[in-house]
Amino acid sequence: MGKTGKTIAEKILSSHSGQDAYANDLVVARVDFVMGQDGTSPLAIKAFNEMNGQRVFDDSKIALVIDHSAPSPNEGVSNLHRMMREFASLHNVKLYDIGEGVCHQLMPERGHVVPGDLVVGADSHTCTYGALGAFSTGVGSTDLAAAMISGHLWFKVPETIKFICHGRLPKGVYSKDLILYLIGQVTADGATYMAAEYTGEAISELSVESRFTISNMAIEMGAKAGLMNVDEKVIRWVRTHSNREPKPVCADEDANYARVLEYDVSDLLPQVSRPHSVDNVAPITEVAGIKIDQAVIGTCTNGRLEDLRVAAGILRGRKIHPRVRLIVAPASKRVYLEAIREGILQDLIEAGAAVVTPGCGPCVGTHNGVPADGETVISTANRNFKGRMGNNKAQIYLASPATVAASSLCGEIADPREFV
Amino acid sequence: MTGRAHRFGDNVNTDYIISGKYKFKTLDMNELAKHVMEDLDPEFYNKVREGDFIVAGRNFGCGSSREQAPLAIKHARIGAVIARSFARIFYRNAINKGLPVVECDTSQIDDGDELEVDLGRGVVRDLTKGIEISAKPLPPVMLKILSDGGLVEHFKKYGTFNL
Ligand code: SF4
Numbered sequence: 001m002g003k004t005g006k007t008i009a010e011k012i013l014s015s016h017s018g019q020d021a022y023a024n025d026l027v028v029a030r031v032d033f034v035m036g037q038d039g040t041s042p043l044a045i046k047a048f049n050e051m052n053g054q055r056v057f058d059d060s061k062i063a064l065v066i067d068h069s070a071p072s073p074n075e076g077v078s079n080l081h082r083m084m085r086e087f088a089s090l091h092n093v094k095l096y097d098i099g100e101g102v103c104h105q106l107m108p109e110r111g112h113v114v115p116g117d118l119v120v121g122a123d124s125h126t127c128t129y130g131a132l133g134a135f136s137t138g139v140g141s142t143d144l145a146a147a148m149i150s151g152h153l154w155f156k157v158p159e160t161i162k163f164i165c166h167g168r169l170p171k172g173v174y175s176k177d178l179i180l181y182l183i184g185q186v187t188a189d190g191a192t193y194m195a196a197e198y199t200g201e202a203i204s205e206l207s208v209e210s211r212f213t214i215s216n217m218a219i220e221m222g223a224k225a226g227l228m229n230v231d232e233k234v235i236r237w238v239r240t241h242s243n244r245e246p247k248p249v250c251a252d253e254d255a256n257y258a259r260v261l262e263y264d265v266s267d268l269l270p271q272v273s274r275p276h277s278v279d280n281v282a283p284i285t286e287v288a289g290i291k292i293d294q295a296v297i298g299t300c301t302n303g304r305l306e307d308l309r310v311a312a313g314i315l316r317g318r319k320i321h322p323r324v325r326l327i328v329a330p331a332s333k334r335v336y337l338e339a340i341r342e343g344i345l346q347d348l349i350e351a352g353a354a355v356v357t358p359g360c361g362p363c364v365g366t367h368n369g370v371p372a373d374g375e376t377v378i379s380t381a382n383r384n385f386k387g388r389m390g391n392n393k394a395q396i397y398l399a400s401p402a403t404v405a406a407s408s409l410c411g412e413i414a415d416p417r418e419f420v
Numbered sequence: 421m422t423g424r425a426h427r428f429g430d431n432v433n434t435d436y437i438i439s440g441k442y443k444f445k446t447l448d449m450n451e452l453a454k455h456v457m458e459d460l461d462p463e464f465y466n467k468v469r470e471g472d473f474i475v476a477g478r479n480f481g482c483g484s485s486r487e488q489a490p491l492a493i494k495h496a497r498i499g500a501v502i503a504r505s506f507a508r509i510f511y512r513n514a515i516n517k518g519l520p521v522v523e524c525d526t527s528q529i530d531d532g533d534e535l536e537v538d539l540g541r542g543v544v545r546d547l548t549k550g551i552e553i554s555a556k557p558l559p560p561v562m563l564k565i566l567s568d569g570g571l572v573e574h575f576k577k578y579g580t581f582n583l
Contacts, residue, residue: 026561028581039440042447043487051575068440076445124485124509140487140513142571150580154561188431189479193508222482224508277431364440385435385483387459392439 005252007160008227009195012135012249016118023159023256031061032117032134034147037103038066039364040122042080043141045087048148056091057151063094065106067359070098073367101332101358104128104216104300107136109332114238115230116247120147125300125382127218131211132238133230133249135195138219158195158224159258161186162251165202167266172417174310175210176302176380176400178202179217180271184281186261192222194258197251199229202265208237209306216301217382220278227251270416272378273398276386284403284415292397293375295320295408297353298329298361302380302401305335305344311405312344314419315351321411326353327369329361352408365390378407421499421520421539422547423471427531428460432476433483434510436460438492440484452488453495468496473537475529476503481510490514500537502526502544502555515562518570524555 003022006014010022017027036044041064056062064084072078081098088095096106104125107113113129119136120126122144129136139153147153163182169175183190196218203211211228218226228234230248238246269283297303297311308330320326328348330336336358339345345355354369356362362369363381370390371377377389377396384396399407402416409419442455457464457474474480474493480503481489490513493501500520504527514521520539529535533548542555558566561583568574574582 026559026583028583039484039486043491046447047572050572052579053575074445080445080447122485124483126485138485138509140485140509140516142487142516143512146571146575146581149575152581154581154583156559188482189505189507192479192482192505222479222507366440370441383433383435383483385433387439387441388435390439390441392459 004256005254007195007255007257008133008197008249008251009135009158009160009225012116012118013155013157021157023157025157026154027157028152028154029118030152031120031147033112033119034062034144035103035107035121035126036064036144037068037123038070038081038084039068040141040144041084044122044144045083047142047145051145051149053145053149056093056148059092062148063096063112064088065096065100065103066098067102068364069366070357070359098359099333099357101335102300102303102360105304105331105335108132109241109334111242111244114242114244114246115234116249120144120153124219125216127223127226128212128216128300130215130218130226131208131228132234133228135225135227137224158193160195160197161191162197162199162257162260164260164262165198165200166262166264167202168205169202169265169268172402172420173268173270174400174402175206175213177268177271178265179214180273180281180398181268183217183221183279184271186221188220188277188279189222194223195225195227196221196223197227203228204231207306208233209304212304213301220382270400270403272403272413273384275384275395275397278383278398287397287413288415290413291376292324292378292407292412294369294371294377295324295326295404296362296369296377296379296381297401297404298331299363299381300331301382303329303331303335305338307380307401308335308339308344308348311401312347314402314405314416315409316347318351318409320352320408323411324408326408327362328353328355329368330358332358362389364388378404378413380404421471421537423473423499423535424469425473425475425529425531425533425535426464426468427529428474428476430477431479431482434481434486434489435483437481437489438486449491449495452492456492456496465496468498470497471499473535474498474501475526476501477526478504480506482507485509487513487517490517490519494519502537515566516571518566522555524553
């Protein structure tokens with residue numbers, strides 16, 4: 001029997017391990033780029049030293065990002081940040097310090113990732129770059145240290161679950177709504193140990209920025225990667241962001257999939273994740289009217305220029321509800337500057353937004369807007385676990401930038417389609 | 421290993437294991453250990469006796485890649501985590517850090533049951549119920565890392581991957 005074709009995951013893990021690898025094989029593979037952030041790098045540095053690491057495998061292929069608690073909110077964090085700065089300078093690796101942005105925005109934006117790459121990052125949302133056709137996945141700190149020393153890591157080649165999305169998203173419905181819907185369908189562990197591949201007209205229609213939102217949330221269905229085929233849009237995007245040569249990879253027609261799921265998205269409604277799990281998804285019609293206290297636009301899921309543009313389109317010339325605080329965290333310094341140039345930030349600030357330093361913002365409860373007991377937050381982030389934003393007595397809803405902007409105007413969860 | 425079961429449900433995520441608000445502050449795992457599972461059970465840390473087990477349903481450790489999660493569990497003196505299934509990154513991190521993880525059907529184990537875990541043979545005995553549950557074997561790569569005492573020890577020994 002001849003061997004079948006390969007999925008994107010099988011192709012990239014084969015080319016980086018020199019093995020003809022298929023799902024469930026174990027490979028030791030060469031990595032193209034290695035990233036750590038300020039929640040995970042300090043432990044990785046500790047492990048690096050404990051492993052007697054003398055030097056990094058290639059100083060041009062490693063970056064450390066200070067984004068989760070940036071600028072530092074207390075002395076404990078400050079000391080950990082200093083540890084990262086010292087390590088970066090000692091080993092001559094790239095350090096993105098406070099204000100540069102969220103790691104998952106910076107990796108593609110600053111050209112560290114191109115199609116066909118194998119990338120590991122000590123952050124679970126490293127799967128974001130799957131939108132560029134890179135196999136990128138989150139690892140822990142000790143794995144990160146091992147990768148920094150050896151330039152390699154072991155992987156179990158994942159099976160793949162394929163999502164085919166037909167049709168076009170209606171007006172006022174975005175890639176965030178699509179991925180929330182898919183997570184609701186397959187649940188929080190529906191793709192555990194697997195890679196997800198997202199294909200179909202609804203995906204090719206999307207901008208590269210919108211695609212990042214989908215790949216970013218692959219981990220919320222348990223997937224280790226959220227992959228997409230490389231098309232012209234991706235190649236163009238990568239050429240304007242990186243000097244490295246793309247090595248485009250597409251899945252073979254006859255590849256083997258663990259599951260193939262098909263959806264038509266033409267009638268999709270805006271979607272919202274309800275507390276306290278991402279897969280607790282409902283269409284906007286079921287949650288509209290719930291009072292909110294805080295709204296957040298930003299994070300590695302939805303803090304890009306396109307997202308801020310959508311929000312500004314809704315908020316321009318209006319004022320947010322007097323009960324609501326709106327926090328905006330641009331995903332990077334570049335996004336921040338571009339949003340200033342386009343007048344987007346002015347519109348948002350005049351509408352009542354508080355803009356915070358580019359980075360993770362209030363996403364993970366370290367700073368920048370921890371909700372009070374009993375408060376309700378609607379956010380463009382990717383997680384709404386109890387306590388996620390630093391208070392386990394708060395309720396977190398997740399939605400698209402348009403839904404969050406519309407809700408901040410109304411003071412309650414609101415359907416954005418009335419505003420776009 | 422013997423100890424008591426501390427029972428949790430499905431999808432116990434890393435935010436519940438150790439909240440982001442603590443993990444960014446310190447590398448002192450004994451300090452973090454005091455907050456393990458706090459959002460699900462504020463008394464957890466005080467209840468645990470050395471060698472007790474966390475027993476959970478599906479997808480234990482989903483969420484972030486924070487290695488503080490298995491480390492804090494280990495420092496809370498938990499002997500092993502036994503779950504129906506684990507999230508991938510947590511599972512890897514636990515092995516890398518030398519925290520035993522056992523994947524098996526946990527549906528019959530109740531809070532407070534006395535358990536005996538035999539990692540070598542891959543069985544969990546519920547002494548309270550008098551039943552024996554067989555566990556899914558660890559992949560060879562992970563067994564190798566665990567038997568070296570974790571990934572740090574593996575690298576100390578070989579300087580790189582030797583799997
Ligand atoms: S924005 Fe939130 S989800 Fe993204 S990397 Fe930062 S903390 Fe993690």
